[in-house]
Amino acid sequence: MNHTIAEMMMPAARSKITLRYKWGVSEASFRKILYLAGLILLVLLVAILFSLVVASLPALRQFGLSFLIGKTWDPVRGEFGALAFLVGTLMSSFMALVIAMVFSLPASIFLGEYFPHGRVSGFMKSIIELLAGIPSVIYGFWGLFLLVPMVRGLETAVGVPPQGVGIFTASLVLAVMIIPYAASIGTEVISLVPADLKEAALSLGATRFEVIRKVVLPYASSGIFAGILLALGRALGETMAVTMVIGNSNFLPQSIFSPGNTMASVIANEFTEATGHLYLASLIELALVLFIVTTVINILGKLIIRKMGTRK
């Protein structure tokens, strides 16, 4: 009579299969551990926001909204107004964006349109990746020793006090730092433009330039805008490179060549010397503002890119 192989098998091994089994508890607890890990991530974010708010309460209560428009930042007298830093941040970031776009947009067109594959493209992309990986402090160091003298020369030529450091120099360093970031987003976005749209235009006799101008860029425009937003978010949070070349002055900047401070750089500069609850709380309130602004900008940018990716 034919036995199934199961019956013919060594009895020892067979019993091992059905009897030796620790289960149940470890199954349920594994799933629970996974859930826990996920929840911790969520709670972490909430806790960060919560801590920032709580730690800046003294300043929030004392100054309210006038914190953001106050021109004076005087730790000695206990007067903390952040306007100088808001202006410094906005000036340096926007200038940096403009300068960066001049180079990153062509780079995106280069990599997304003209040379999407091949060795040239591979080389460029690697360099851009490497640029993105250079630590901020090294950019600052380089900026301090190369850009500052250059700007000093420029300032002498223009007839402005030749300090070298200042908001303009900070924008230059920032621009160099966000170019790789903006370029890779732009490249992604431009390569998403459907080939059949481009081919339709080309077959009608349009030149490459005209196709780029009238088909590719308009299609990719929302993505490019998102890239700008994300690069802006990056620039706003940059600390080290900026703090090394911006001149660290707490007065409202008068021109682009003035020394100044951004929200991030003033925190870096003054936090360890901050005495007193109000001082500390004011600096932390700056961090809170930074947190909220960069979060909003990042979410907006990512949302636009996601929408673009799902478009036909």
Place this chain on the structure above:
Amino acid sequence: MESPILRIENFSAAFGENTVLKNINLSFSRNTLTAIIGPSGCGKTTLIRCINRMHELTPNARVSGKILLDNQNIYDTDPIIVRRQVGMVFQRPNPFPTMSIYDNVVAGYKLNGIKLSKEEMDQTLEESLLRAGLWKEVKDSLHRRGTFLSGGQQQRLCIARALAMHPEILLLDEPTSALDPKSTAHIEELVSELKKTVTIIQVTHNIAQAARVSDSAAFLYLGELVEFGVTEKMFTAPKDKRTDEYLTGRFG
């Protein structure tokens, strides 16, 4: 006559509101090969996935009725144990890519932390590979990863992997549909030998294959068991009109 190794009684299965299997009653004898045939979407794959309780891994899956393996309702047993008693081979060969051929075959033991002595393991390995008709081809490369094997060889590796667990029943879900004709013939030969020592239930959409390898066949249509019987009789003189239409290619 000895009792059937597997009995399905008044069994139904559903995904949420969608009933996929309606009141199935089937029994399977030891050491035979039963083919499950029917057009796409008739519930064949769902049926065998219920036999090793894989069906319930899908959210919203529901079942009712009994499936008795050796007179024990598998729904009263821990699914992990059921799956160790019932082996499955899938449509696309799926050897574990990070493991060597050796580890693949004995994966059922290693992954479950079941300790076998080296001799036991080697013996199980050789036996399973022999039964799967793969031993000669791989015995000198047991410690290489399985990914260099051809599709047909990979599928035989998966069969060996399932056999290593000494299952009561071997479920084959369209095992040759992703393979070339030569490998398909190879596996059909293999399976015809294997059925002498293990009970096989094979889902196939290939009627000719079912005719070639199976002892009995069950024809499912729209979730219902339309006809079931000895292959030779059923295929030459089907009792139900729908069976006849399916076998002659009128639909499906």
Place this chain on the structure above:
Amino acid sequence: MNRMAETAISRRIRVDKLFKALVIILSVSSIVPMFLILFMIVKNGVSVIDWQFISHLPKPVGEAGGGIANAIWGTLILIGLSFVFSVPLGVLGGIFLSEYRESKLAYLIRLSVEILQGIPSIVIGIIAYVWVVMAMGSFSALSGGVALGIMMLPVIVMATEETLKLVPDSLREASLALGVPYSRTIMKVILPAGLSGILSGILLGIARVAGETAPLLFTAFGSPFMNLNILKPINSLPLTIFNYATSPYPDWHALAWGASFVLIAFVLGLNLITKLVTKRWKVQF
């Protein structure tokens, strides 16, 4: 074709060529800074580096022969701490996100992780200050590790999720069909299959975190001494570079170049290793 049409077309062609030239020039210019930076670092840093530089502690200004030994050790210790804080949690979180992909909770968590990734590093430094430094009453390597860990976390989570998403369901089914419980299926089949992606996520996270200064300014704080005690302040390469570069002493500037060389070599080296790891260890399905 008449004259007017011809000149119109040739003008368009000229514009097209001009545009392409402009694009190429500006694109190439955008990567020039890379070479400027590397050049400066190599030129100024190579001469500073010798065995003494690597193995000695910093000396006060004016004394010859300082080194960055404590910075190197500090960086390694901080990396180790951030690894401990971010890898287990990050991998488990990534597994959760890839297993419960569709759920509402997963959507929220994924959103949180993306937000976490965009938080400026100085803000994270403040959080670590509030949570650890204030609680402990002093600066410490531990608080620096917490800050860097929070920064590394999103990188690990996203790398894990992305990699595991690529592992086909058939692998999971094969394992479950053998009667392997869910937890072991994940840990012994799915995770190993995605190891190369997770590993490269970890390496890239380390590369990023090794160069961070801002979050350490008021957590790890820096120190002129060699310190292996995680409850005390500790130095790191970026902190050293910052302190020396912004000092008025040319000797220290030279040290800063040397330290920059070491840091860049480390970061770029990690990037290279990551590329090799992904290539060699990537599992084909």
